[in-house]
Amino acid sequence: MQRDTVQRRAIRKVFKDLGRPLSPAEILQTARAQVPNLGIATVYRSVKGLTEEGWLVPIDVPGEAQRYELSGKDHHHHFSCRQCGRIFDFDGCPKDLAKLVPQGFLMEDHEVFLYGRCADCRKDR
Amino acid sequence: MQRDTVQRRAIRKVFKDLGRPLSPAEILQTARAQVPNLGIATVYRSVKGLTEEGWLVPIDVPGEAQRYELSGKDHHHHFSCRQCGRIFDFDGCPKDLAKLVPQGFLMEDHEVFLYGRCADCRKDR
DNA sequence: CGCTTAATGATAACGTATTTTCGATATGGC
DNA sequence: GCCATATCGAAAATACGTTATCATTAAGCG
Known part of the structure; x- marks a missing residue:
């Protein structure tokens, strides 16, 4: 139970x-x-x-x-803030991934990570 | 030494x-x-x-x-084969990443991972 | 309210990747 | 070839995230 x-x-x-x-x-x-x-x-x-x-x-x-x-969110990826270490969602994803797949390979899935400063940490200094 | x-x-x-x-x-x-x-x-x-x-x-x-x-390779990302577990390089990267960055955030870097079957594993069965 | 037992918290144990230890070995300068 | 010592291999030690143990607590049904 x-x-x-x-x-x-x-x-x-x-x-x-x-x-x-x-x-x-x-x-x-x-x-x-x-x-x-x-x-x-x-x-x-x-x-x-x-x-x-x-x-x-x-x-x-x-x-x-x-x-x-x-769970249950729309398709999205993640942004990692290098200063505070927090991870944020962002909507959407690149549209031209298929053309990057090497010849003969089969792409079943993808992940995108962006790195930088979040809005809060950008203000701080 | x-x-x-x-x-x-x-x-x-x-x-x-x-x-x-x-x-x-x-x-x-x-x-x-x-x-x-x-x-x-x-x-x-x-x-x-x-x-x-x-x-x-x-x-x-x-x-x-x-x-x-x-080290020293051109800008590239990685493909992970779910069957054999090997990681492969692929050249190029998505062009429209900038528009995905949340408002107020600063993107300094990015990573893209593709998942699927490599050419060898696709042949096997 | 009273009771059964699932859930909790502290801590030990665990799994796995990585680093250190230490006696033995082999590199590279002379 | 000789020697000083960097490097090696095996195994113990470490780091760290996660899971199990167990006595205690509390959820929730009658």
Whole structure:
């Protein structure tokens, strides 16, 4: 049975409030505002459960720890801020990917990552 | 002092022969054709040295172990074969990335990964 | 409210990639 | 060829993200 606990409610709220891909460490840090002594094990357990039930989807970012985001979004890719380390969504994707595929290869999927400064970090200095 | 050993020569040869990004495990496996009892520690030490001297560059592939490839290539991105697990280079990149950047964000860099079947694996079955 | 048991938190254990240790070996200058 | 020492290989140690353990807590049904 799945119980509706304060910990899981807090974790779901974090995803709905922040609306960007989060790592377990980010989830822990943010959700502790609601549940001060939340444990990392509970974060992993909840994320696993929420992923299995299709509420979250895993996101692989090159060279970084696994992140998760809300499922059901339109096709999109990710922007990584080099200053604050946060990952943001952006809509759309390049239209001319097919012509890049090497001769004889079959493209089934694609990923695009942009790197730079987010709007917040650009202001700072 | 940097010595020119049979192990380092074999590792350099592997990169020149295969011409694609390699993980330490792939390097070890391939270079053992030349140096049968090559150790993984030597692979890591050599890769570190070759990276520091700019002969190799590290490549982060989402969800996979660190890989390295020869430096000095023209701008390119990577294709990952889901069947054999090998990574291949492909030239060129999408032209319309700039319009995807969120309002207020600064794009400094980009990465594109294509996934599918390489020419070899497509033939197999 | 009382009870069953799923869920929690702290911590140990784990898996995997990478680095260090150390005695043995081989490179390269003389 | 000889020697100093950088490099090697094997294995232990480390780093770090994730999972398992277990005693305790609390969700939620009757």
